[in-house]
Amino acid sequence: MFELNIAQTIDSSQAIYDELAQSFVRLLGSERVITEPSLCFTLGTDASLYRLTPKIVIRVDNKEEVIKVMALCGASKVAFTFRAAGTSLSGQAVTDSVLVMLTERWCDYKITESGNKIKLQPGIIGGHANRYLAPYGRKIGPDPASIDSCKIGGIAANNSSGMCCGTAENSYQTVHSMTLILSDGTLLDTADLISRDQFKKSHSALLEELTKLATATKSDTELTQLIEHKYRLKNTMGFSINALIDYSDPIDILQHLMIGSEGCLGFIADITYNTVKESPFKATGLFVFKDIYIACQAVAALSKLPVNAVELIDGRALRSLAGKKDLLAFIDNLDLDATALLIECHGETAQHFDALIEELTDTINQFETIESIPFTTDSIITADLWYLRKGLIPAVGGTRAQGTSVIIEDISFPVEQLADGTIALSQLLNKHNYPDAIIFGHALVGNLHFVVTNNYNHQEEVDQYERFMQELSELVAVEYDGSLKSEHGTGRNMAPFVELEWGVQAYQVMCKIKNLFDPEGLLNPGVVINDDDKVHLKNLKLLPMADEIVDQCIECGFCESVCPSRNLSLTPRQRIVMFRQLQMLAREPQTSEVKKIIKSMTQQFNYLGVETCAATGLCADRCPVGINTGDLIKMLRSKRSLSSFVKMKVASWTANHFKFTTSIVRLMLRFNWLLQKIIPNRLINKVPLWHDDYPMPAKSIEYTKEPLPEGQGAKRVVMMPSCASRSMTSNEKARDGRSLTEVTRSLLEKAGYEIILSNVSAELCCGMPYESQGLKDLAKQKSTQLEKELWRLSESGQWPILVDASPCAKYSKDNRSSTDIGQSLDIYEPFEFVTQYLLDSLTIKKTDEPIMLHITCSSRRNGLADLMLKLASRCSTNVTVPEKIDCCGWAGNKGFTTPELNQSALKTLKSQVPSGCERGFSNSLTCEIG
Numbered sequence: 001m002f003e004l005n006i007a008q009t010i011d012s013s014q015a016i017y018d019e020l021a022q023s024f025v026r027l028l029g030s031e032r033v034i035t036e037p038s039l040c041f042t043l044g045t046d047a048s049l050y051r052l053t054p055k056i057v058i059r060v061d062n063k064e065e066v067i068k069v070m071a072l073c074g075a076s077k078v079a080f081t082f083r084a085a086g087t088s089l090s091g092q093a094v095t096d097s098v099l100v101m102l103t104e105r106w107c108d109y110k111i112t113e114s115g116n117k118i119k120l121q122p123g124i125i126g127g128h129a130n131r132y133l134a135p136y137g138r139k140i141g142p143d144p145a146s147i148d149s150c151k152i153g154g155i156a157a158n159n160s161s162g163m164c165c166g167t168a169e170n171s172y173q174t175v176h177s178m179t180l181i182l183s184d185g186t187l188l189d190t191a192d193l194i195s196r197d198q199f200k201k202s203h204s205a206l207l208e209e210l211t212k213l214a215t216a217t218k219s220d221t222e223l224t225q226l227i228e229h230k231y232r233l234k235n236t237m238g239f240s241i242n243a244l245i246d247y248s249d250p251i252d253i254l255q256h257l258m259i260g261s262e263g264c265l266g267f268i269a270d271i272t273y274n275t276v277k278e279s280p281f282k283a284t285g286l287f288v289f290k291d292i293y294i295a296c297q298a299v300a301a302l303s304k305l306p307v308n309a310v311e312l313i314d315g316r317a318l319r320s321l322a323g324k325k326d327l328l329a330f331i332d333n334l335d336l337d338a339t340a341l342l343i344e345c346h347g348e349t350a351q352h353f354d355a356l357i358e359e360l361t362d363t364i365n366q367f368e369t370i371e372s373i374p375f376t377t378d379s380i381i382t383a384d385l386w387y388l389r390k391g392l393i394p395a396v397g398g399t400r401a402q403g404t405s406v407i408i409e410d411i412s413f414p415v416e417q418l419a420d421g422t423i424a425l426s427q428l429l430n431k432h433n434y435p436d437a438i439i440f441g442h443a444l445v446g447n448l449h450f451v452v453t454n455n456y457n458h459q460e461e462v463d464q465y466e467r468f469m470q471e472l473s474e475l476v477a478v479e480y481d482g483s484l485k486s487e488h489g490t491g492r493n494m495a496p497f498v499e500l501e502w503g504v505q506a507y508q509v510m511c512k513i514k515n516l517f518d519p520e521g522l523l524n525p526g527v528v529i530n531d532d533d534k535v536h537l538k539n540l541k542l543l544p545m546a547d548e549i550v551d552q553c554i555e556c557g558f559c560e561s562v563c564p565s566r567n568l569s570l571t572p573r574q575r576i577v578m579f580r581q582l583q584m585l586a587r588e589p590q591t592s593e594v595k596k597i598i599k600s601m602t603q604q605f606n607y608l609g610v611e612t613c614a615a616t617g618l619c620a621d622r623c624p625v626g627i628n629t630g631d632l633i634k635m636l637r638s639k640r641s642l643s644s645f646v647k648m649k650v651a652s653w654t655a656n657h658f659k660f661t662t663s664i665v666r667l668m669l670r671f672n673w674l675l676q677k678i679i680p681n682r683l684i685n686k687v688p689l690w691h692d693d694y695p696m697p698a699k700s701i702e703y704t705k706e707p708l709p710e711g712q713g714a715k716r717v718v719m720m721p722s723c724a725s726r727s728m729t730s731n732e733k734a735r736d737g738r739s740l741t742e743v744t745r746s747l748l749e750k751a752g753y754e755i756i757l758s759n760v761s762a763e764l765c766c767g768m769p770y771e772s773q774g775l776k777d778l779a780k781q782k783s784t785q786l787e788k789e790l791w792r793l794s795e796s797g798q799w800p801i802l803v804d805a806s807p808c809a810k811y812s813k814d815n816r817s818s819t820d821i822g823q824s825l826d827i828y829e830p831f832e833f834v835t836q837y838l839l840d841s842l843t844i845k846k847t848d849e850p851i852m853l854h855i856t857c858s859s860r861r862n863g864l865a866d867l868m869l870k871l872a873s874r875c876s877t878n879v880t881v882p883e884k885i886d887c888c889g890w891a892g893n894k895g896f897t898t899p900e901l902n903q904s905a906l907k908t909l910k911s912q913v914p915s916g917c918e919r920g921f922s923n924s925l926t927c928e929i930g
């Protein structure tokens with residue numbers, strides 16, 4: 001059976017959606033309204049275990065559009081769901097109705113009170129908010145593992161917490177104010193006295209009902225005690241009814257009910273947080289115990305000390321991390337009973353910090369450890385440890401059996417019962433035939449996550465999951481009086497169990513709240529409140545096998561925030577979703593309807609998936625499993641190339657006549673320059689291949705004699721100009737008209753270097769242009785040819801090699817052969833070489849001129865971002881690195897043929913150019929063009 005439910009007969013309700021879609025088009029324009037079924041299917045996915053295909057997907061720019069969209073949906077009695085990043089795990093961000101997504105415009109922020117407060121729009125990524133606050137020594141309280149991917153809208157709407165924030169620093173506890181939009185289109189700014197007064201008049205009935213609910217709840221001792229107990233734990237099960245006992249002002253109650261409401265009560269248009277202090281001293285350690293029971297006993301002891309985070313990682317979860325980092329090499333020697341605690345502590349003074357580490361170490365030593373990484377302040381080790389922990393869910397998902405889907409649950413036990421509760425959970429998992437399940441989580445507050453896998457193609461496994469969930473809810477909510485949802489939100493997968501956990505009375509309070517805020521039931525229906533006790537078993541997501549490159553993907557979305565095509569076409573996650581669906585459809589009986597769907601989806605995928613992918617590999621760095629969606633796209637391009645005899649012949653000819661090929665490029669650039677002289681820019685700029693900002697053709701390079709005479713000096717360097725710098729030079733408008741080769745040569749000579757620059761270079765190429773088109777054999781041919789020549793020029797690896805383009809340098813290093821020749825070559829890109837070899841020999845006069853620095857995707861992947869910024873800061877006191885631009889989208893040659901990719905990737909660049917800034921710098925000529 002295939003998932004794409006688009007072959008149904010149009011029923012009477014379809015006419016309503018068609019009319020609504022037309023209204024959306026009139027409001028938003030056709031580009032921001034998607035009704036094509038295969039694209040709705042693809043965009044509708046999130047990180048949860050559910051798959052629903054929205055009938056309409058729209059993208060909104062601002063609050064005014066949100067209000068109008070809500071009015072249109074209300075008039076048509078059509079349900080709608082808001083989506084930020086789609087990293088939610090519980091099914092609260094999917095719908096089979098109207099999906100409302102945010103465009104990139106929802107990214108404004110304002111820091112006030114010296115960093116003590118920050119106002120954030122819902123489209124801002126959580127990690128970016130912390131970056132803005134870093135100069136003030138502050139951060140937002142919530143710290144979910146997905147903080148570098150999830151957005152503020154989801155963090156607030158789900159009351160996400162994380163490793164260190166516990167129950168004291170989540171969104172509920174740290175919200176100062178917010179701007180919200182209710183289902184009737186009313187906008188309330190809780191920080192604005194005028195807005196509050198107007199709302200009190202217009203919505204007096206709503207506020208009166210909230211006051212009555214609060215009064216009744218506070219007067220009910222038993223209900224109050226239940227709420228106090230439940231929120232002593234981490235708890236996102238149901239609505240945040242602790243607001244009814246924590247606050248008296250009905251607007252304060254309303255504001256706190258919005259936190260964790262999962263889009264069921266309204267839309268959070270912005271939120272102002274009271275920020276928390278970033279401690280000046282931090283240390284992290286990893287300690288491995290014999291089994292999970294001993295580890296939990298250690299947690300109970302640690303919970304009495306001022307420790308900031310204690311993360312439990314069981315043996316199977318540890319095994320999923322094997323081979324990820326050298327510092328965890330000992331994992332291979334552990335059995336599956338071994339359990340680790342990842343511990344972080346903070347200090348305000350050095351003396352207090354040292355004493356705390358000593359106390360924590362003494363406490364841990366009371367329990368036998370079998371391996372450990374002692375407490376360290378080394379930022380690299382600490383970052384590696386937390387990177388591994390934050391990526392556990394997708395990493396574990398990547399080790400699942402092929403064709404199975406991932407279920408991530410999220411529970412809490414009272415911390416004093418954590419050891420017994422964890423053992424009971426393990427026994428329950430074994431009872432229901434989940435022997436490979438893994439357990440990990442925020443043990444300091446009794447919060448555990450566990451992951452199981454099922455194949456939903458098999459009804460017996462669905463039945464098995466149903467029985468397990470029923471017993472799990474009884475174990476956690478009844479036997480241990482814990483929480484069935486601690487931080488991932490209720491969603492669809494726990495909605496049937498809200499009443500079981502909370503009891504009839506508290507559940508009725510939640511139902512009243514839902515009815516007060518959403519009397520028509522249009523806001524994300526079925527989430528949190530749901531009468532269907534089987535909803536958690538419906539619309540389960542299949543993760544079919546498609547290709548070994550991407551089969552490990554669980555669609556978590558960690559990759560999306562760095563993708564240069566994310567606002568143009570598809571993200572890596574969405575490319576995988578559409579590709580998987582195509583592979584699944586290909587295995588179905590090829591009826592005329594299935595063939596029609598395949599044809600339509602293939603046409604969509606060819607452009608949205610293949611043509612507009614930059615294939616930078618940035619997605620692999622964000623993916624805890626290391627999935628490089630670009631490799632999939634290159635493979636598909638390869639198949640397309642292999643099917644084109646002419647293209648293969650042309651590509652092979654260029655590889656064997658590379659010097660002549662670069663001459664053709666120079667000729668085209670000369671032609672472009674001539675066209676600029678006779679055709680107005682407004683006309684020439686409409687043709688991708690001819691543009692007034694393209695560079696001039698490069699002049700002939702003056703090569704050195706070879707070999708250099710012996711004994712002339714110990715400072716020599718092999719200079720390898722990239723094919724780009726051999727073909728093109730600065731734009732005619734550039735302040736410095738010299739070519740990159742001339743500038744590089746001048747710099748090297750100033751530092752006293754003898755340059756080895758061979759005319760053989762004219763035939764050389766690293767191979768990346770061919771590899772990006774999926775022509776792996778030709779790429780290998782060119783990289784092997786380059787390696788042999790560099791070995792000769794460097795006199796068997798004696799001299800360093802400077803490649804003047806960062807992408808080419810990275811590709812050359814990554815594709816060195818495993819032979820002594822390949823491994824002996826020291827290849828550097830410009831910033832690396834200058835930092836390591838030239839700085840001591842140069843006098844740098846710092847300027848106050850404002851400059852911008854573009855850090856290429858290859859430099860980011862090589863970990864050179866900080867080095868580039870430090871070197872640029874040696875040259876200027878005013879250096880700006882634009883935000884949210886991880887790749888320019890030029891992608892080697894894509895900028896010439898698919899300029900919209902470059903334009904989309906750099907859409908936010910112009911607004912970030914500082915006043916008076918006239919120059920930008922990078923380490924790739926093609927990226928500089930972009």
